[in-house]
Amino acid sequence: MFNRRTQPGPGTKGGFFSILLALTIAGLTSQDAQMVRAAYLALELTARFVIVPLSLASLLTGLFSSLGTTWGLFRHYWVLMKLLITTIAIILLLVHLQQISYMAGVAAETTLSITDFRGLRTDLVVKAGLALLALPTATVLSVYKPQGMTPYGRRKQQSNANSEKGKDRGHA
Ligand code: HEM
Numbered sequence: 716m717f718n719r720r721t722q723p724g725p726g727t728k729g730g731f732f733s734i735l736l737a738l739t740i741a742g743l744t745s746q747d748a749q750m751v752r753a754a755y756l757a758l759e760l761t762a763r764f765v766i767v768p769l770s771l772a773s774l775l776t777g778l779f780s781s782l783g784t785t786w787g788l789f790r791h792y793w794v795l796m797k798l799l800i801t802t803i804a805i806i807l808l809l810v811h812l813q814q815i816s817y818m819a820g821v822a823a824e825t826t827l828s829i830t831d832f833r834g835l836r837t838d839l840v841v842k843a844g845l846a847l848l849a850l851p852t853a854t855v856l857s858v859y860k861p862q863g864m865t866p867y868g869r870r871k872q873q874s875n876a877n878s879e880k881g882k883d884r885g886h887a
Contacts, residue, residue: 735762
């Protein structure tokens with residue numbers, strides 16, 4: 716279904732995690748109370764309505780790219796790694812959505828000083844940074860496609876080779 720030319724690039728597949736990091740940093744470090752409030756409100760909206768849907772879309776396009784091509788989903792370790800990295804990033808995001816909503820609620824109702832909820836606000840920056848790290852990792856894996864087939868992939872390759880030989884004999 717997807718090939719090298721139609722496959723969505725890293726931009727569409729996930730550059731969106733950088734928005735999370737920028738907003739969590741603004742929320743943590745800004746001295747301006749209005750800026751802190753705006754950052755957490757914007758964070759909740761973008762996380763919920765942009766980042767979650769786009770992350771799920773990147774998982775879906777990844778699944779199409781794998782299952783719709785000869786790469787397969789379980790044949791190569793690099794594809795499995797991408798599946799794992801993307802799934803973990805999505806789970807992290809969904810788990811932290813609750814913390815993000817909580818901070819947005821607090822920011823909407825009170826004026827936050829730089830020391831309020833320091834632990835939670837720092838945690839959000841760290842988690843957003845980790846989610847962002849997933850992107851270059853997934854992209855490097857996609858571009859270099861390191862060799863290494865799973866036992867299932869090797870069996871599949873072998874049975875394909877055997878059926879090709881069978882066909883050749885049939886034509887002879
Ligand atoms: C945020 C996550 C992801 C990013 C940033 C990403 C990025 C990319 C990029 C840049 C390419 C094109 C590489 C090239 O030029 O050959 C690609 C291809 C590919 N991706 Fe992803 N990807 C992600 C998630 C996934 C997932 C979850 C899967 C599998 C479940 C997947 C499976 C594949 C496959 C099989 C190809 C090769 C398609 C082909 O060459 O026909 N990707 N990805």
